[in-house]
Amino acid sequence: MSEEIKTMKVTIDNITIDVAPGTTILQAARQIGGDVTPPAMCYYSKLEGSGGKCRTCLVEVAAGSTADPRPMPKLVASCRTGVMDGMIVKNMTSEKVPEARAGVVEFLLLNHPLDCPICDQAGECHLQDLGYDHGKEGTRYQFARRTFKKEDIGPFIQLHMTRCILCYRCTYVANQLTDNRVHGVVDRGDHAAISTYISKAIDNEFSGNMIDVCPVGALTDKTFRFKNRVWFTKPVDAHRNCKTPGCCGKTTLWMRGSEVFRVTARKDTWGEVQSFDGKPGWICNTCRFETKNAESWTIEGLTTISRHSVIGVNKYKTLDMPKETTKAVMNGVEPKLLMDIHNISEVNKPGVHLSDIKGPAHSTNFKKQ
Amino acid sequence: MIQFNETTILKVNEIIARYPEGKQKSALLPVLHLAQVEFGGWLAVPVMDYVAQLLQIEPIEVYEVASFYSMYNLKPVGKYVFEVCQTGPCMLNGSDNIIDYIKSTLNINVGETTTDGMFTLKTVECLGACGYAPMMQLGKTYREHLTKEKVDSIIETCRSKAN
Amino acid sequence: MGRKLLLDKINVEGIRHYDVYRKEGGYRSVEKALKMQPNDIVEEVKKSGLRGRGGAGFPTGMKWSFLAKPDGVPRYLVCNADESEPGTFKDRFLMEFIPHILIEGMIVASFALGSNTSYIYIRGEYDWITDILEQAIKEANDNGWLGKNIQGSGFDCQMYVQRGAGAYICGEETALIESLEGKRGNPRIKPPFPAIKGLWDCPTVVNNVETLAAVVPILNEGGDAYAKIGVGRSTGTKLISACGNINKPGIYEIDMTISVEEFIYSDEYCGGIPNGKKLKACIPGGSSVPILPANLLLTTAKGEKRLMNYESLSDGGFATGSMMGSGGFIVLDEDQCIVKHTYTLARFYRHESCGQCSPCREGTGWMEKILLAIESGKGKMSDIDLLWDIQRKIEGNTICPLGDAAAWPVAAAIRHFRDEFEWHVNNPEKCLTENFGLRHYADPVYVAES
Ligand SMILES: Cc1cc2nc3c(=O)[nH]c(=O)nc-3n(C[C@H](O)[C@H](O)[C@H](O)COP(=O)(O)O)c2cc1C
Ligand code: SF4
Ligand code: SF4
Ligand code: FES
Ligand code: FES
Numbered sequence: 013m014s015e016e017i018k019t020m021k022v023t024i025d026n027i028t029i030d031v032a033p034g035t036t037i038l039q040a041a042r043q044i045g046g047d048v049t050p051p052a053m054c055y056y057s058k059l060e061g062s063g064g065k066c067r068t069c070l071v072e073v074a075a076g077s078t079a080d081p082r083p084m085p086k087l088v089a090s091c092r093t094g095v096m097d098g099m100i101v102k103n104m105t106s107e108k109v110p111e112a113r114a115g116v117v118e119f120l121l122l123n124h125p126l127d128c129p130i131c132d133q134a135g136e137c138h139l140q141d142l143g144y145d146h147g148k149e150g151t152r153y154q155f156a157r158r159t160f161k162k163e164d165i166g167p168f169i170q171l172h173m174t175r176c177i178l179c180y181r182c183t184y185v186a187n188q189l190t191d192n193r194v195h196g197v198v199d200r201g202d203h204a205a206i207s208t209y210i211s212k213a214i215d216n217e218f219s220g221n222m223i224d225v226c227p228v229g230a231l232t233d234k235t236f237r238f239k240n241r242v243w244f245t246k247p248v249d250a251h252r253n254c255k256t257p258g259c260c261g262k263t264t265l266w267m268r269g270s271e272v273f274r275v276t277a278r279k280d281t282w283g284e285v286q287s288f289d290g291k292p293g294w295i296c297n298t299c300r301f302e303t304k305n306a307e308s309w310t311i312e313g314l315t316t317i318s319r320h321s322v323i324g325v326n327k328y329k330t331l332d333m334p335k336e337t338t339k340a341v342m343n344g345v346e347p348k349l350l351m352d353i354h355n356i357s358e359v360n361k362p363g364v365h366l367s368d369i370k371g372p373a374h375s376t377n378f379k380k381q
Numbered sequence: 382m383i384q385f386n387e388t389t390i391l392k393v394n395e396i397i398a399r400y401p402e403g404k405q406k407s408a409l410l411p412v413l414h415l416a417q418v419e420f421g422g423w424l425a426v427p428v429m430d431y432v433a434q435l436l437q438i439e440p441i442e443v444y445e446v447a448s449f450y451s452m453y454n455l456k457p458v459g460k461y462v463f464e465v466c467q468t469g470p471c472m473l474n475g476s477d478n479i480i481d482y483i484k485s486t487l488n489i490n491v492g493e494t495t496t497d498g499m500f501t502l503k504t505v506e507c508l509g510a511c512g513y514a515p516m517m518q519l520g521k522t523y524r525e526h527l528t529k530e531k532v533d534s535i536i537e538t539c540r541s542k543a544n
Numbered sequence: 545m546g547r548k549l550l551l552d553k554i555n556v557e558g559i560r561h562y563d564v565y566r567k568e569g570g571y572r573s574v575e576k577a578l579k580m581q582p583n584d585i586v587e588e589v590k591k592s593g594l595r596g597r598g599g600a601g602f603p604t605g606m607k608w609s610f611l612a613k614p615d616g617v618p619r620y621l622v623c624n625a626d627e628s629e630p631g632t633f634k635d636r637f638l639m640e641f642i643p644h645i646l647i648e649g650m651i652v653a654s655f656a657l658g659s660n661t662s663y664i665y666i667r668g669e670y671d672w673i674t675d676i677l678e679q680a681i682k683e684a685n686d687n688g689w690l691g692k693n694i695q696g697s698g699f700d701c702q703m704y705v706q707r708g709a710g711a712y713i714c715g716e717e718t719a720l721i722e723s724l725e726g727k728r729g730n731p732r733i734k735p736p737f738p739a740i741k742g743l744w745d746c747p748t749v750v751n752n753v754e755t756l757a758a759v760v761p762i763l764n765e766g767g768d769a770y771a772k773i774g775v776g777r778s779t780g781t782k783l784i785s786a787c788g789n790i791n792k793p794g795i796y797e798i799d800m801t802i803s804v805e806e807f808i809y810s811d812e813y814c815g816g817i818p819n820g821k822k823l824k825a826c827i828p829g830g831s832s833v834p835i836l837p838a839n840l841l842l843t844t845a846k847g848e849k850r851l852m853n854y855e856s857l858s859d860g861g862f863a864t865g866s867m868m869g870s871g872g873f874i875v876l877d878e879d880q881c882i883v884k885h886t887y888t889l890a891r892f893y894r895h896e897s898c899g900q901c902s903p904c905r906e907g908t909g910w911m912e913k914i915l916l917a918i919e920s921g922k923g924k925m926s927d928i929d930l931l932w933d934i935q936r937k938i939e940g941n942t943i944c945p946l947g948d949a950a951a952w953p954v955a956a957a958i959r960h961f962r963d964e965f966e967w968h969v970n971n972p973e974k975c976l977t978e979n980f981g982l983r984h985y986a987d988p989v990y991v992a993e994s
Contacts, residue, residue, distance in 0.1 A: 064733035065901050067941055086940040092733050115937030119906035152930055155913045178899065196441045197728070197899075198448040200711070202909040204899035209444035210426055399663075399704045401618070404744055409726035410709050414668070436726075449728040449898075450709035452668045468630045469831060469888045470787045470874050506712070506892045507630040507831075508669050511872070512785055512793035521671040 020097040024048050024071075025105045037090035037101055038069055042282060049282075050103050051113075051142050053120070053227050054179035055091035056284055058292040062184050063091035066177065067116045068142060072106040075099060087112055110146070117147040123158040123202070124228075125174045132170075132236065133229025138283060139177065160205055165195065166213030168234050168301045169223060173205050176230035182206065182222040189258075189294060190216040206230065217256055220300040224277045224285055235301050236266075236274040245273050247315035252299065252308055259296035260288050264315050265306070272304045278315070383431045389415055393435065405436050409446055412436065413453055422462070423454035451505065459494040459501035461539045464518040465527075467504045470511035479515045479527050480504060486536065499543060500536070546799035547773055549761040549781045550754070554641060560676065562683035565644040571689055573763035577652045578697040585656035589759060591767030593779035598624055598715070598752030599830060599870040601854055604759075610739040611657055612747040620748040621654050621662040622724065623756055626708055626715035628667055630831035630892060631872025634783040635753035637795040639666070639673050643680035647703065649756040651689060652763055654701050657749055661702045664753075665720050668709040677705045712896035716944050717750040718742075719898065730900045731944035754783055774800040778853035782871055788826075789877035791815035800853035804828070805842045807852050808875065821877040822982060825961070828857055829869025831889050832949035834956030835882070836866050837984055862956070878982050882964050883975075886957040887915040893950035904947040907938040911954055918965060921972030928965045932958050960984075 019030040022040050025048045031040045039057070041049040050071055055063030063069075069091045073084040078098025087108060090101070103109055121143065128134040160173035178197065183206070186193040194215075195208045208214065214222075223231045245266040254261035266274040277295045278286040286293050303309070385393065393412055400407040412432055413424065420428045429443040447453045454462075463483060467476050480502075484490060487500050494501040510516045513525035524535060558564040565571075577585055590605025611619060623646065627635045639646060646664070654662050666674055681703050684690045692700050706724055708714050714723045718732035721743050742748020758780060762770045771779045778800040787793045790808065792815035798807065807813045808823065817823055823838040842850060845864035850856050854868045876885060894908040914931050917923045935951035942948070958965060963984060968975040 064943060067901055067903055067943075070941060089733070089943075094735075112937065112941050116902055116941065119902045119937070122906045122910060153910065155910075177902070178905070180900075193439055194441055196445045198444055199899075200449045200728070201894060201897040201899040202905050204905070207444075209441065209448070399702075399706075401744065404725070406726035407706075407724060410668075410723065411707060414707060414709065438726075442727075445728055446726065450668070450711050451895075452710035467888065468892050469827075469885050470631050472885065472888050473788045473874070473876060473880055505710075506895050507628060509627045509633045509636055509667060511631050511633055511787040511874070512795070513633075514787065514793075518669055523669075 018097075020095050020099075022095040022097075022099045022101065024101040025103050031095060035095050037071060037073075037088070037093050037095055037099075038063075040095050041090065041101075041103065045281075047104055050090050050109075051138075051146060052091055052282070053138060053142065053177060054181065056181050056184070056225055057282075058285060058287070059181055059184040059188060059225065062179075062181055064089045066120065066179055068113060068120070068146070070109060070112050070116070072102040072108055073099060074102050074106075113146045114148045117142055118151070120177050121147065121151065122153050123174075124177070125157060125159075127175070131172075131175065131229040132232040133175075133226075137229060138227035158202065163207055164211050164213075165208055166215055166219075168220060168297060169214060170232045170234045171195075171206065172230050172232065173207070174230075175228050176206050177228055178204055178206070179227055181225040181227070182231055185222045185225055186214075186216075186219070189218040189221055192216070217296045217298070218258065218294060220297045221277065221285070221294050223300075224279070227283070233274055233276075233301070235304070244268060249278060249312040249315050250309035251312065252303065252310065254296060254299050256296035256298055258294065259299060260291070260293040261295070261299065262286075262288060262293050263295055263299055263309075265309060265311070267306070270306050272306050272309070275300045275303065383420065383427050385415070385419060385435075389419055397436075406438050406442070408436060409438070409443065410450070413443070413447055417453060421457070422460075423457050457494075460499050460543060461519060462501045462503060464503045464505045464508075466506065466508050466510070466514070466516055466518075468507040468511075470507070471514040471516065474514035476515040479517075479529075479532065482529050482532055486532065499539070546797070546802065547781060548797045549765075549770075549773075550638065550645060550757050550783065551642075551795070551797045559642050560640075560644075560680075562644060562680070562687060565642070566687070569764075570644050571648055573760045574648055574651045574655075574689060575695070576763050577655050578695055578699065582656045582658060585652065585763070588767040589656070589762055592758075592762040592770040593767075593777060594755065594758055594762060594770070595777070595779075595854065596752055597754035597758070597782065597871070599629065599832075601868060604751065604755055607739070607751075608653075608657060608749060610737075611749055612740045613658065614747070618661065618746050619657055619659045620743045620746055621650060621657055621659040622717075622720065622743060622748055622750045623650055623662065623664040623753060624715060624717065624720060624750050625664050625666040625670070625753045626712075626720060627670075627753070628712035628715050628896075629870045629872055630889065631787055631827060631874040632785055632830045632870040633787070634785040634795050634871055636670060636673060637783070637785075638753055638757055639670070639677055643677050644684070645757045645760055646677075646753055647680055647684050647689070649759040650703060651684075651694070651701055652759050653749070653751065653756055654703075655699055659749070660700045661704075663724060663743075664703070664705045665714070665724055666705060666707055667714075668707045671707070674705050674707050681705065711898075712892075713898045713944075713946060716946065719944070720750060721748065728898070730898050731946075733943055775851070775853060776855050778855060778868075782852075782868070784852065784871045784873050786814050786873040786875070788873075788875035789817055789821065789880065790875045791818050798852055800851065802852050803842075804850045804852055804857075807873075814873075814875065817875070817877050821879065823875065824878045824880055824982060824984075825876045825882065827866070827872070827874040827876075827953070828852075829867045830872035831874065831892065832952055833867040833869040834862055834865070834952055835876075835886075835960065836864075836956070837960045839985065840864050840960070841866075862952070863959075866956070879979055881919070881979055882957055882961040883915065883919045883968055886953055887912065887919050889953045890915050890950070893946065897946060897950070898944075901943045901947070903938045904942045904950065907934050907947070908950045910934055911950070915954070918968050919975075921968065921975050923965075923969045923972075925966065925969050928958060928962065928969070 024041050027044050050069040052069045054066040070087040071090045075081040077096030163171050165171050194212045198207045245268050247264045250265045251262045263275050264278050265272045280286045396408045396411050397405045424447050430440050433440040433443045491504050515527045516525040553568050586608045594604045595601040694701050711729045713719045714729040716731045719729040723729045738748040781797050781799050784796045796813050809816045825837050826841045827835045844850050844859045857868045859865045890912040894912045897904045897908050899905040914927050935954045938947045939951040964980045967980050
């Protein structure tokens with residue numbers, strides 16, 4: 013037997029790539045990149061056991077492998093299905109996938125409050141992106157939406173259960189990054205909810221990472237809450253010599269002028285926490301919640317946001333802007349709380365691209381115009 | 382302080398011994414059943430915390446499980462809980478009428494307990510007795526082929542047993 | 545009258561207890577098995593053609609041969625006694641009245657699979673049956689059939705009963721395993737399958753109560769003899785739990801050659817429809833399988849008499865056929881409302897969804913709400929198409945088959961009874977007090993007279 017590591021050939025949307033055994037279809041698609049990659053709302057490569065739940069990453073397997081070229085009878089969750097040598101996968105080229113995926117998007121939005129105008133996640137919400145890319149217009153749901161009681165889970169993290177899509181990522185963070193899990197999924201079926209059950213404070217040096225993994229605005233940073241909209245702030249990469257064991261100390265600071273509004277981990281193309289030296293760059297709560305003075309940080313430069321998202325608006329000239337109207341995005345609901353941001357804010361004046369500004373943006377940058 | 386009586390403790394240890402070393406979490410469902418019987422028919426938070434401590438797991442693991450399964454009551458219930466099946470096969474045999482009858486006889490709605498704390502009415506989904514419909518669970522056993530007369534006599538028996 | 549293999553001794557006084565059971569020939573199959581090679585037992589079960597009785601009908605011998613056998617890792621046999629599919633109450637009957645047949649079958653299976661510890665996972669509501677099983681296990685222990693070195697064979701066999709706590713989803717084998725591990729009954733994402741990584745990550749076989757009981761006659765009579773009973777790939781006997789609008793609801797052991805018509809109308813079985821009413825529809829294999837109108841139930845689309853077996857019940861696919869499923873046989877008479885019945889099933893599946901994956905968690909509740917609206921005269925014509933579309937988007941797109949199980953009843957009801965749905969929409973007042981009855985049948989000839 014030869015010792016060399018065998019690779020497997022997999023073809024996704026007519027593009028063939030060699031991958032290592034044990035690679036999932038989704039990982040293979042991410043290696044190819046671009047439109048070939050199915051959206052993933054629950055899978056998180058840095059969290060063991062994640063994935064398989066949201067069903068947005070469903071793909072068609074047109075041929076199982078060279079050895080057994082039969083197609084798979086059902087669409088499969090690409091995040092949890094391993095590739096086989098000679099497998100042929102259809103994502104966007106499939107006739108079935110777009111419809112099934114639109115169905116999943118509709119299900120995910122069914123009970124979602126669509127309160128984007130007052131949601132802190134607006135602008136960097138994966139559900140918004142998913143809706144743009146794969147959803148259909150308008151809701152066919154004619155019943156009252158499910159709501160949950162607000163639950164207080166401590167001084168740093170806000171839980172807004174109504175927005176949760178039950179991806180389970182935050183429970184994996186609690187299990188895998190913190191010592192004592194105090195929150196989890198309670199109740200079942202359409203009543204299932206993220207909760208501590210007894211309104212306990214989630215208190216652990218790494219609990220803040222839940223906010224970064226949450227694809228929607230169900231878990232948000234209380235120290236940032238309502239202070240600003242994501243797109244008013246300007247992200248810069250920074251680091252500090254953090255002493256907390258396990259904290260990478262490399263962050264993104266969301267600044268306005270010289271003020272640090274929010275600290276998050278750095279994100280990669282897929283919206284996941286970036287890896288440094290092969291290890292996920294999780295950050296501790298001290299960095300995230302308690303180090304908000306710019307002097308404590310060494311600023312490296314502007315953050316490159318490669319993810320197609322609303323955050324990119326006005327910041328990255330090369331990005332495709334969403335063409336739909338707000339009404340269309342919100343499934344036909346007229347925006348109630350949206351205001352013309354130019355009336356209330358100095359920043360984000362049309363014609364000024366944040367990426368042209370060196371260093372943190374300040375209202376003077378816009379006033380100059 | 383919340384604590385199982387000695388016989389129950391022995392039972393708990395016997396249950397834990399059914400699983401391999403270190404897999405004592407497997408005892409959670411059976412132990413919650415024991416706790417519900419011993420501590421008033423429902424699982425209060427301190428009771429669940431006690432079970433967590435007994436099985437050396439986090440309290441949230443107990444809350445997650447207790448809230449998943451429909452047989453665990455997370456709120457106080459009456460002394461007698463009528464759990465009437467309302468799924469298809471029972472419905473074909475008139476379970477709706479039985480539920481209505483119990484409601485009017487006990488003067489409570491589904492999910493409520495009589496003011497004397499005696500009876501709680503719940504509707505449940507198929508209990509695996511479809512051929513003996515309409516039916517309900519009462520404590521450890523089933524009451525099957527229910528009629529209005531049967532319901533009357535069940536209520537009567539419960540009342541006299543309680544006195 | 546057909547052969548009985550499981551219930552032939554059911555009327556013997558005291559058969560629930562060890563002494564009587566043993567006197568009637570009980571535990572012979574264990575004696576035989578302990579003298580065989582484990583693999584030969586698996587071969588015997590393969591020869592018998594036994595198919596899983598839990599609903600999916602997967603060949604049992606094949607399932608057993610898939611079990612991984614890595615060195616130094618324990619293997620487990622788990623009996624699925626969760627029995628929660630509406631219309632199904634057969635396993636309960638075996639466990640309540642002849643519990644030793646299950647224990648006997650499980651000992652044989654444990655020996656064949658090399659499992660030293662097995663668990664019977666029983667639905668929590670069957671509290672008194674748990675006591676009966678534990679008593680029977682104690683008797684078997686006392687008589688040397690369970691415990692260490694059983695019957696001097698050197699084989700250790702422990703058996704325990706574990707009660708669930710009210711969750712249909714724990715009938716799904718990986719949810720069952722999770723529940724047995726003391727967790728929420730969330731089905732696992734497969735692969736890996738339990739045969740590789742099951743209970744506590746060890747190789748595990750999960751089998752239904754009736755499947756394991758059937759191992760007893762297979763060993764006693766031989767796989768070939770067992771395979772001769774029945775037709776085609778429907779070998780042996782099958783327990784049918786019959787309920788709904790019939791004169792004699794209950795458990796029937798059939799060999800799979802009788803016709804559906806005979807099963808419903810003969811006095812040996814269901815004894816016809818009460819009060820001289822006509823047959824409207826039937827769900828032949830537990831609530832998840834497609835409902836069929838009387839004409840398609842009794843005769844296949846090809847015009848052949850439909851038989852009570854795996855092949856014949858599924859003849860015509862979902863377009864004109866149904867499935868054997870778990871053997872829960874639900875009969876609806878002419879006065880029953882299809883919309884209402886479908887609504888109760890939709891409510892059941894919404895209630896039982898574990899909530900892990902979005903199509904099932906959100907879709908089941910949506911379907912339930914729409915069905916209730918139509919049933920109570922508040923539906924729109926477009927709702928019927930919407931329902932159809934929702935079920936289509938759930939089916940096949942979920943983690944476990946509960947999604948399909950929730951979608952199929954709705955699909956079949958619309959497929960065969962769309963006119964009844966439309967009538968509800970068109971007659972919002974009338975549908976509250978009146979029934980659609982048998983207006984489906986343009987040609988009432990097909991409706992058999994009782
Ligand atoms: C939602 C769901 C519920 C199920 N419920 C049961 C059940 O109550 N009893 C059972 O034996 N099998 C049930 N099954 C089938 C099991 O997953 C599994 O296939 C079966 O236990 C295998 O045993 P068998 O091969 O002996 O039939 C269910 C499956 C699903 C998807
Ligand atoms: S709170 Fe966020 S991370 Fe947690 S399950 Fe809900 S959506 Fe996922
Ligand atoms: S299909 Fe339903 S029951 Fe099955 S895993 Fe998904 S949500 Fe849970
Ligand atoms: S990302 Fe694959 S199912 Fe959610
Ligand atoms: S439907 Fe009521 S017990 Fe099955």
